[in-house]
Amino acid sequence: MKFSVDRAVLLKALAHVQSVVERRNTIPILANVMLSAQDGALTMTATDMEIAIVEAVPGVTVTRAGRTTAPAATLYEIVRKLPDGAKVELDHPGGDAPLALRAGRFATSLMVLPVEDFPSMTEGKLPYGFELPALTLRELVDRTKFAISTEETRYYLNGIYIHATESDGQKVMRAVATDGHRLARVEEPLPEGAADMPGVIIPRKTVNEIRKLAEESHDPVEIKLSDTKIRFTFGSVQLTSKLIDGTFPEYDRVIPRGNDKILTVDKKAFAEAVARVAAISSERSRPVKLSLKPDSLTLTASSPDQGQAEEELDGDNVSYNGTGIEIGFQARYLSDITDQIAEKVEFRFADGSAPTVVVDAAKPEALYVLMPMRV
The missing domain is CATH 3.10.150.10 (DNA Polymerase III, subunit A, domain 2)
Known part of the structure; x- marks a missing residue:
């Protein structure tokens, strides 16, 4: 097998296939990528026996057809460190001989494993x-x-x-x-x-x-x-x-149907307030308490070692017409959900201890349920 290809093209394909390879495996062949140069084209295959990725690489000049395997992570690192614009040539004469790689004045060789040992998991009907x-x-x-x-x-x-x-x-x-x-x-x-x-x-x-x-x-x-x-x-x-x-x-x-206390809050203002009050504690699991009154929301977080932080949101940022409640959520969970929302976050509460429904006010087809924490 012998072919040449631009470094950028080869690097992009190797980035895809090497990320599938499991670094900590006990089967040596699973650390390798299979290179197959046939009919003037190159395909790369990698698998960890749970996932398999096959990529057809464009712009390859094949001068000798064949197949071999090479260590995926090592090959990727070598190609990644080659200069932009380099032309990469890979040459494998067959058998147990190493795979030769050349690019300009750089040359190296990589040990190969038998193609026959490379597993296939792409077979089977997909109806x-x-x-x-x-x-x-x-x-x-x-x-x-x-x-x-x-x-x-x-x-x-x-x-x-x-x-x-x-x-x-x-x-x-x-x-x-x-x-x-x-x-x-x-x-x-x-x-x-x-x-x-x-x-x-x-x-x-x-x-x-x-x-x-x-x-x-x-x-x-x-x-x-x-x-x-x-x-x-x-x-x-x-x-x-x-x-x-x-x-x-x-x-x-587990999705509540009767939550009737509705809070609508500006996503940006809410997310920034959560981040500020949560900064008081280094514990990612510590809750942020939401205290709600008509058209007012106060966020509070505390830490036995660091103290307490509080921020109030009201005016154009908050709309709430339910009865007053207090409820706590893990700060990271709040951030994960608000990251998916564009402008207005809608919280639907039942009380301070029941699951809360969160939706994007503009895209109700996305729905989230959040379990409260004791505060």
């Missing part, structure tokens, strides 16, 4: 398929991923639950994530072809990878799936992932 605009996929991920649980014992919460359902008589695609302390639920119109799809839980690592790929893509994303596997195609990049084998909880049961 359900639809397309989503890249922007829509980004929004679904951004508005829910912060609520994914990191608690490994509740593995079925370690991802985003995607399914087809109905809302107010309309067919929608719904993305849900929860860690037991907060819940994020976002809806989009159901794309054509998704009506019969099974409900699936996309793992956290896969969510992070598709978010990075969606950021670079402007074309519709093709999505195919089965009960156990999902594949996203972003132009020349194809990412296949196993799904979490578990049952997502009946999240609708």
Whole structure:
């Protein structure tokens, strides 16, 4: 195998594939990327046996067809440190011989592992398929991923639950994530072809990878799936992932329906006030207390070591016509939710100890539930 390619093109592709590689694995071949130069084109493949990414690399001049594997992280670091505009040549004569890399006056060689040892997880039928605009996929991920649980014992919460359902008589695609302390639920119109799809839980690592790929893509994303596997195609990049084998909880049961005390507050003013009062404590889990009176909101935080901070919001920034209540939330949870909201945040309270519903006043299709803390 022998080919040459511009450093920038190779670096972009390596950045995609090497991020899938698991650094701390006990199977040496999984630390490698497979390079396949066939029919005048180059494809790169990497996998950790849970996710596989395959990328077709453009602008490659292939002078000798073949396949080999190379250490993904090392190859990426070498190419990253080459000068801009460099032409990179990779040459592997076959067998156990090392892979030679040359760029200008720089030359190195990398040890390879047999292609036959490289696993494949891209096979199998994916009977359900639809397309989503890249922007829509980004929004679904951004508005829910912060609520994914990191608690490994509740593995079925370690991802985003995607399914087809109905809302107010309309067919929608719904993305849900929860860690037991907060819940994020976002809806989009159901794309054509998704009506019969099974409900699936996309793992956290896969969510992070598709978010990075969606950021670079402007074309519709093709999505195919089965009960156990999902594949996203972003132009020349194809990412296949196993799904979490578990049952997502009946999240609708924890969404309050009768919260009638409504607070509407300017997002920017509220987020900045939360950040200022929360700065009194270095403990990320310490609560911020919200004290509500008609058209007035006071935020308070305290620390046994540092003291107390307080800020009042009123006037054009706050609208509240319920009875006075006090309720506390973890500052980071408040920030995670308000980060997803554009201008006006709407809080729907029942009392000082019941779950609170939070929505974007301009986009009610995104809904969040926040469990209060004792203050």
